[in-house]
Amino acid sequence: MANVVIDPVTRIEGHLRIEAQVDGGKVSKAWSSGTMFRGMELILQGRDPREAWIWAQRICGVCTTVHAHTSVYAVENALGIEIPPNARLIRNLIAGAQHIQDHVIHFYHLHALDWVDVTGALKADPAATAKLAQSISTYGRSSETQFAAVKARVQKLVDSGQLSLMASGYWGHPAYLLPPEVDLLAVSHYLDALEWQREVIKIHSVLGGKNPHLQTYLVGGMASAVDPNSPNVINWERLAFIQERIKMMRAFVTDVYKPDVLAIAPLYKDWFGIGAGHKNYLSYGALQDGLQNDQAKFGFQRGIIANGDLTKVLPFDQQKVTEAIAHSYYTYTGSDTALHPYDGQTNPKYTGPTPPYESLNLGDSDQYSWLKAPRYDGMPMEVGPLARMLVAYGSGNTAVKGLVDGALHALGDVPAAALFSTLGRVAARMLETVYLLDLMDGWLAQLMTNMENGDLTIHDGSKWDPSTWPAEAEGWGFHEAPRGALGHWVKIKDQKIVNYQAVVPSTWNAGPRDEKGQTGPYEASLEGTPVADPTRPLELLRTIHSFDPCLACAVHVVDAKGQERVRVEVR
Amino acid sequence: MGDAGGLVTSPDLLSVAGAAPPEPTTENHWLQVALAHKGISRRRFLGFASAMTALLALPAAMTPQIVNALETKKKPVVVWLEFQDCAGNTESMLRSSNPPIADIVLDALSLEYHETIMAGAGAAAEKVLSDHVAAGDIDILIVEGSIPTADGGVYCTIAGKTALQHLQEAAAASKLVIAVGACAWDGGFPRLGPTGAVGVGDVIGNKPLINLGGCPHNVANTTATIVHYLTFNSAPALDQYNRPLFAYGHLIHDQCERRANFDAGRFVEAWGDEGHRNGWCLYKMGCKGPQATYNCPIVRWNSGTSWPIGAGHGCIACASPRFWERMTPFYGRLPDVKMFGVDANAQTIGLGAIGVVSVATAVHAGSVIARKARGRRKAAVAPDGTVHPTPEPTPEPIPAAPSDGTGTSA
Ligand code: SF4
Numbered sequence: 017m018a019n020v021v022i023d024p025v026t027r028i029e030g031h032l033r034i035e036a037q038v039d040g041g042k043v044s045k046a047w048s049s050g051t052m053f054r055g056m057e058l059i060l061q062g063r064d065p066r067e068a069w070i071w072a073q074r075i076c077g078v079c080t081t082v083h084a085h086t087s088v089y090a091v092e093n094a095l096g097i098e099i100p101p102n103a104r105l106i107r108n109l110i111a112g113a114q115h116i117q118d119h120v121i122h123f124y125h126l127h128a129l130d131w132v133d134v135t136g137a138l139k140a141d142p143a144a145t146a147k148l149a150q151s152i153s154t155y156g157r158s159s160e161t162q163f164a165a166v167k168a169r170v171q172k173l174v175d176s177g178q179l180s181l182m183a184s185g186y187w188g189h190p191a192y193l194l195p196p197e198v199d200l201l202a203v204s205h206y207l208d209a210l211e212w213q214r215e216v217i218k219i220h221s222v223l224g225g226k227n228p229h230l231q232t233y234l235v236g237g238m239a240s241a242v243d244p245n246s247p248n249v250i251n252w253e254r255l256a257f258i259q260e261r262i263k264m265m266r267a268f269v270t271d272v273y274k275p276d277v278l279a280i281a282p283l284y285k286d287w288f289g290i291g292a293g294h295k296n297y298l299s300y301g302a303l304q305d306g307l308q309n310d311q312a313k314f315g316f317q318r319g320i321i322a323n324g325d326l327t328k329v330l331p332f333d334q335q336k337v338t339e340a341i342a343h344s345y346y347t348y349t350g351s352d353t354a355l356h357p358y359d360g361q362t363n364p365k366y367t368g369p370t371p372p373y374e375s376l377n378l379g380d381s382d383q384y385s386w387l388k389a390p391r392y393d394g395m396p397m398e399v400g401p402l403a404r405m406l407v408a409y410g411s412g413n414t415a416v417k418g419l420v421d422g423a424l425h426a427l428g429d430v431p432a433a434a435l436f437s438t439l440g441r442v443a444a445r446m447l448e449t450v451y452l453l454d455l456m457d458g459w460l461a462q463l464m465t466n467m468e469n470g471d472l473t474i475h476d477g478s479k480w481d482p483s484t485w486p487a488e489a490e491g492w493g494f495h496e497a498p499r500g501a502l503g504h505w506v507k508i509k510d511q512k513i514v515n516y517q518a519v520v521p522s523t524w525n526a527g528p529r530d531e532k533g534q535t536g537p538y539e540a541s542l543e544g545t546p547v548a549d550p551t552r553p554l555e556l557l558r559t560i561h562s563f564d565p566c567l568a569c570a571v572h573v574v575d576a577k578g579q580e581r582v583r584v585e586v587r
Numbered sequence: 588m589g590d591a592g593g594l595v596t597s598p599d600l601l602s603v604a605g606a607a608p609p610e611p612t613t614e615n616h617w618l619q620v621a622l623a624h625k626g627i628s629r630r631r632f633l634g635f636a637s638a639m640t641a642l643l644a645l646p647a648a649m650t651p652q653i654v655n656a657l658e659t660k661k662k663p664v665v666v667w668l669e670f671q672d673c674a675g676n677t678e679s680m681l682r683s684s685n686p687p688i689a690d691i692v693l694d695a696l697s698l699e700y701h702e703t704i705m706a707g708a709g710a711a712a713e714k715v716l717s718d719h720v721a722a723g724d725i726d727i728l729i730v731e732g733s734i735p736t737a738d739g740g741v742y743c744t745i746a747g748k749t750a751l752q753h754l755q756e757a758a759a760a761s762k763l764v765i766a767v768g769a770c771a772w773d774g775g776f777p778r779l780g781p782t783g784a785v786g787v788g789d790v791i792g793n794k795p796l797i798n799l800g801g802c803p804h805n806v807a808n809t810t811a812t813i814v815h816y817l818t819f820n821s822a823p824a825l826d827q828y829n830r831p832l833f834a835y836g837h838l839i840h841d842q843c844e845r846r847a848n849f850d851a852g853r854f855v856e857a858w859g860d861e862g863h864r865n866g867w868c869l870y871k872m873g874c875k876g877p878q879a880t881y882n883c884p885i886v887r888w889n890s891g892t893s894w895p896i897g898a899g900h901g902c903i904a905c906a907s908p909r910f911w912e913r914m915t916p917f918y919g920r921l922p923d924v925k926m927f928g929v930d931a932n933a934q935t936i937g938l939g940a941i942g943v944v945s946v947a948t949a950v951h952a953g954s955v956i957a958r959k960a961r962g963r964r965k966a967a968v969a970p971d972g973t974v975h976p977t978p979e980p981t982p983e984p985i986p987a988a989p990s991d992g993t994g995t996s997a
C-alpha cells in the first residue's frame with residue numbers, strides 16, 4: 017500500500033503522479049502514473065505523411081523540435097530519401113541548441129529547487145558569496161553588489177507576503193544541506209539563466225521561424241533557404257547572429273552551469289549512491305554527420321549498457337522494441353502481449369478509480385497509468401543524458417571519455433559506478449551540454465564552408481510529389497531528444513499514413529510495470545530512497561526530477577478508430 | 588528595432604559574457620523593476636509603456652494612463668492551469684523579454700500556481716490552489732490545454748480531480764479567464780481525438796473570457812492583454828471569438844513582407860529554388876496567410892527575431908479557429924485568393940500578375956513602403972471560421988457572439 021502520494025509532480029512537463037510505500041524511512045515500492053491522455057496517433061491516420069511533423073511536434077512543447085525532427089526522418093526512411101548536407105547541418109544546429117537550452121533550464125528552473133533552499137539565501141553574506149563565486153569561475157556577474165541585489169530581491173519577495181512561484185516549496189526541510197552562500201549563488205544563476213535561455217534560443221527563430229514549435233522542417237530537407245548574399249534568407253548576417261549565440265551558450269555552460277554542478281554535487285555526495293534503478297541504459301544514437309544510418313558518424317553513439325557493465329556496449333536492434341500494457345489503461349485487439357511499434361495499437365480503456373480519487377488501484381493485476389511500458393528484448397531501459405554518456409563512454413568516444421573522467425576526478429575521484437545514481441544523471445546532463453558545444457561550432461563551420469563553396473541545396477525534392485511514392489512503405493525515425501531515445505514508426509499506404517507510433521523517452525523512463533511485474537525506471541530508482549518526512553517528500557522529487565520527466569510526450573497514443581474530419585478550406 | 592539582413596534584433600541584446608541581464612533593484616513598482624536596466628530604468632519603462640500602447644493600437648495619449656496604472660497596482664494574483672497541453676504556451680511565456688520573464692513572475696504578478704515552474708509539489712501545491720479557490724481571490728486565471736469531457740473526465744486528472752472540476756472551481760474564483768493557445772481556446776488538435784476535448788469557453792458559462800489562440804500563443808500579445816486589463820480594468824476590443832482585435836484583427840497576407848512578391852506574381856515553385864532563396868511568396872507551397880488573421884508578421888517571435896514565413900515556410904494559420912481541421916492539408920493550396928480585387932484561384936494565380944506590375948526594381952526597395960501604403964485591412968471572421976477581408980473603411984469591432992459557447996466578453 018502506498019502511503020506517500022505526490023500529485024501533481026511539479027517542475028516537469030505534463031501530468032505525473034507518484035505513489036510510494038515508505039517503511040522505516042525508506043521507499044520500499046513505488047508506482048509511476050501518467051494521468052493525462054490526448055490521442056495524437058489516431059489523429060495522424062489518413063493524413064499526408066509530409067505534414068505529420070507539424071502534428072507530431074505538438075506532442076511536446078518543451079522538447080519542441082524533437083518530434084518534428086524524428087517524424088521527418090521516419091518518413092524519409094520509409095521513402096528512401098537522404099537529405100542534403102545543409103539540411104542535416106541545420107537540423108543538427110537546431111537539435112543541439114535545443115539540448116543545450118533545455119538542459120540548462122532543467123538544472124536551474126526545474127531541478128535546482130530540490131537542492132537549493134531559496135530562503136537559505138536570505139542568511140547569506142553577499143561578500144562571502146562573491147568570494148566563493150570568484151573562486152570557482154570567471155563569470156562576470158559575481159560581484160558583491162550583484163549578490164546583494166539578488167538577496168534584496170528575495171527579501172522583498174518574502175516581505176511582500178506574496179511569494180508567487182516560491183510559495184509552496186519545502187523550505188527549511190532537513191534534507192537541504194547547502195551553505196547559505198551556495199543557495200544565494202544558485203538563486204542568482206536561476207535568474208540569469210532565465211535571461212540567457214530566451215536569448216540563445218533565438219537560434220531557433222532564425223532557423224525555424226519561432227520557438228516553441230519551429231516551422232521549417234520538410235520531408236526531404238528544410239525550408240530555411242540558404243544564400244550568403246540574399247537579404248531574405250539564411251545569409252552571412254544570420255549565421256553571424258547564430259554564432260554569437262553559440263558563444264553565449266559556451267560562456268554560460270562553461271562559466272556557470274558546469275562550475276555550479278561541480279560545486280553543489282560534492283555537498284550532496286550521498287546522492288551518488290541513491291537512485292540507480294535497473295542500471296540498463298539505451299541510446300538510439302543521433303546527430304548524424306553523414307548518411308541517416310551511418311553509425312560511425314553519429315554525434316551520440318548507439319547501443320546498450322546492461323546491468324551497469326561499462327566494459328561492453330551491446331548492439332541495438334529496433335526490432336526488439338516492444339510496448340507492454342499489462343498495467344496501462346489500454347487493450348490490444350487479439351491478445352494483450354507486448355507489440356512492436358509497427359504493429360502498435362492503443363485502445364484506451366480506463367480502469368482506474370472514478371475521480372475525484374485519493375489513491376490509485378495498485379493491486380498486482382491493476383492498471384494504473386496512461387503510459388505503456390516500453391521494453392527492449394523484454395528488459396526495462398533507462399534513456400536520457402546518462403544513458404548517452406555511458407554508451408559513448410563505453411564506445412570509446414574520446415571527447416566524452418575525457419569529460420567524464422575529468423568530472424569524476426573533480427568530484428573527488430569517485431568511481432565511474434557513482435554515475436549510476438540520481439546525481440549521476442545531473443552530472444551527465446551537464447557533461448553532455450559541454451560536449452555539444454564543440455559539435456555546434458563544427459556544424460556551423462561546415463554550413464558556412466558549404467555556402468562559401470556554392471552549395472545552397474536545402475531540400476531533395478525528387479520525392480516531394482506523392483505520385484512518385486511506392487504504394488506501400490514503412491520506416492522508422494530515431495533521435496536522441498534531451499530526455500532520451502525517441503523513435504517514430506510510420507506505415508504509409510496509397511500516399512496516406514495508415515499507422516503512426518511514437519515511443520518516447522519519458523515512456524521508457526516513467527512507464528509502469530509490465531506483465532512480468534518488472535518495474536519501470538522511475539519506479540526502480542525510487543526504491544531505497546530515504547524519506548525524512550513523508551508529508552514533505554523532497555527526496556522523491558530529487559530522483560524523479562533527475563530524469564527530467566516530460567509526460568505530454570509520454571502519453572500520446574491511441575487506437576485506429578477513424579474520425580470524420582471536415583476539410584472545407586483547402587484543396 | 589534595427590534590421591539586420593531581415594532579422595529584427597532588439598537594441599539591447601543581452602550578452603552573457605559581457606554585460607548583462609538587468610540588475611535587480613529594490614524599487615517597488617513592478618514594471619520599473621521589470622525594466623530596470625542600470626541607470627536607464629525609467630526611460631526603458633516609458634519605452635515599454637509606449638510599445639504597449641502601440642501594440643494595443645491605442646492613441647499615444649494613453650501612454651501616461653498605462654504608466655500610472657502599472658506603477659500603482661498591487662501584484663495581481665495569477666493562477667495558471669495546464670490540462671491536455673504540451674507546455675508550449677508555458678515555454679512561450681518563458682521567452683518573454685519585455686518585460687523579462689523573471690520580472691513577470693517575481694515582481695509584476697504573483698504567479699501563485701503554475702505546475703511547470705512552481706517550487707511546491709503534491710499536497711503543498713494543491714493547498715495553494717484550493718486556498719485561492721476557497722478565498723475567491725484569483726485576479727487572472729490563465730488556462731493552457733484542452734479539457735477532456737468524455738468518460739467522466741478520466742483523460743486528465745490532477746491530484747485525483749478531473750481537469751473539468753479544477754477549471755470550473757478555479758474559474759468561479761477568478762475575475763478574468765484567459766485561454767492561451769489553440770487547445771485551450773477551441774480544443775485544438777485533441778478535439779479530433781477520442782477524449783471529448785473542448786476549449787475553456789465551452790465549459791465556464793458566462794465568466795469573462797479572453798481567447799489568445801495560436802500554437803502556441805505569442806507572449807507579446809498576452810502581456811499586452813494583461814497590461815490593458817490591469818490599466819483599464821477591461822479587456823481590449825474583442826471579436827466574436829473573444830480574441831483581441833489588436834492581435835487577431837488583420838490578415839497575415841496583408842502584413843506579410845513577401846506580399847509585394849505575391850502581387851507581382853513571384854512565387855516559390857520548389858523548396859530551395861531561386862525564388863525561395865530570394866524570399867518570394869510561399870502561396871504555392873501551401874501558405875495559409877491569405878486566410879489567416881494574426882499579428883505574427885509584426886510582433887514576430889522570440890523578441891521579434893523572426894517568424895515562420897520570414898524563415899522560409901508557409902503559414903499554417905495556427906491562430907485561426909479550428910485550424911487543424913480547416914487548414915489541412917498544410918501543403919495544399921488555398922483556393923480563390925483575391926488579387927487586385929479580381930478572383931484568382933490556385934490554377935490561375937501567378938499567371939496574370941507578372942505582366943501587370945513592373946516591379947523588378949520596386950519590390951525590394953519598396954516593399955515596406957508598399958505595405959504601409961496598403962495599410963492593414965481589417966478582416967472579419969465568419970462564424971464558420973472563414974476570413975473575409977473587408978475594404979476600407981474598417982468596420983467597428985465585432986460584438987461578442989451570444990451564447991455560442993465561447994463565453995462573453997470581459
Ligand atoms: S501567400 Fe503567404 S507568403 Fe505569400 S504574401 Fe501571402 S502571407 Fe506572405
Ligand code: SF4
Pocket residue numbers: 226231802839879881883884894895896901902903904905906
Ligand atoms: S506564420 Fe502563421 S502558423 Fe506560423 S506562427 Fe505565424 S500565424 Fe502561426
